[in-house]
Amino acid sequence: MFEDRPDRDAEVVLVGRSNVGKSTVMRELTGHDFSTGGKPGVTRQPNHYDWVSESFMFTDLPGFGFMSGVESDRREEIKTDVIRYVEDNADRILTGVVVLDGKSAVDIIDRHTERGNVPHDVEMFGFLEEVGVDPIVAVNKTDKIDDLDERLDDICDRLGLFPPWQQWSDTVAPICAKRGDIGALEDCLSERFHAHNRDDLLKFVS
Template sequence: MAQILENVRFIKAVRQETELPQDGLPEIVLAGRSNVGKSSLVNALAGQRLSRVSQTPGKTQQILYFKVGSAFYLTDLPGYGYTKAKEARKSFTSFVDRYFSLDRPIQAVALLLDLRLLPSEQDLQMLSYLADRALPAIIILTKGDKLSRSQRLQQTRLITEQLRESGFEPEKSDIFVISNRSGEGIAALTAWIRRCLCP
């Protein structure tokens, strides 16, 4: 079994609801604060540079659709949390929030969190939105390469505790530690995605 997803192609960048794909294919949605590594994860899963990555937070301003074979979409959402102007931040966040109320064929949402940071208010908000809408969620802790092995374990424990305190009940298998740089955890995530789509 391949360690990455095969035959991933960029399909389109969407700014408004009228442009959303309507072919009913299931979606695995990548969500999380700006700069956490969503676009990098698309590239790591695909084994090629398909999605634009940047040092500047707020790079992805549209909803990007990547088709995997003819089976499903990987959906790269704009990140939240970094837009400077308050008003812009509001409308931006509500656009992303609204996405989950659109009755899309969402198979699962992967919420990406930076392994080095504790979850933000918006991260926790996002998780409760997902829980309210009964959308299956997994947690992906990114940038594992930036910490030592023992720091990784400690941070994973801290983050898990905080998520639990906020009402999220993570099963062990629902949390992945990855590095888009070293490739750590990408094969495990690929396997999870395959299982999720063909249980």
């Protein structure tokens, strides 16, 4: 179980599969480098980043799903811990950012669906909505996608959002974190902060 959560009354959580670039997104949001291990699944505890003077933090939750070299029981434990963390802190979480690898997300979702499983990404998006956390989908690695509009439409479709994706621009944010291109995500975060009457936090996403 995750421990040592800083005592902050507002939080943005990042969730997603291993190797989708969550730590890079976190670095771009905070200006702080969370060095990741060379292999997926290395992050087993949340990475919190908070400010001394602010009752607010960004939290990068451990990746879930397939991780090479990690036993399936351990993978399930991590996912359960992530879900429990969000449930326990839902009233403090202003939004949950589901980070996807834009290039592979649709294929992975379809593969799981064909096997009769609910894909983790779809499950997490729905779960955030269920616990009252308004989700944002950060579609990362857009530099590797040729037909971006079509890909974003497909992702919306898999998440139960009616395409075209542009009508969900307050929810779906195409980004390329490694190039520092996270403006669409910052715009979505700004909207969530404003909706929660927390305009004092806008300085963290501008």
